[in-house]
Amino acid sequence: MGQKKTFVLRIDPEKFEALEKWAADEFRSVNGQLEWIIDQALRKAGRVGVKTDNGNLNSNNSSNDES
Numbered sequence: 001m002g003q004k005k006t007f008v009l010r011i012d013p014e015k016f017e018a019l020e021k022w023a024a025d026e027f028r029s030v031n032g033q034l035e036w037i038i039d040q041a042l043r044k045a046g047r048v049g050v051k052t053d054n055g056n057l058n059s060n061n062s063s064n065d066e067s
Contacts (some may be wrong), residue, residue, distance in 0.1 A: 009034075016030075019034070020059060
């Protein structure tokens with residue numbers, strides 16, 4: 001993975017608290033949880049490809065996501 005970008009996110013306290021609890025349930029940091037949520041949303045929307053076993057990008061959205 002390449003260098004990561006940083007940015008400021010404003011979120012209301014109730015949503016942040018729910019996010020903290022969700023992250024803790026998944027044994028992730030809040031930052032890690034946000035990255036996971038964004039990654040899942042991008043994959044589901046077909047905005048990013050999935051790397052295959054040989055390292056190539058497969059833009060086919062054929063993962064086991066909920067539909």
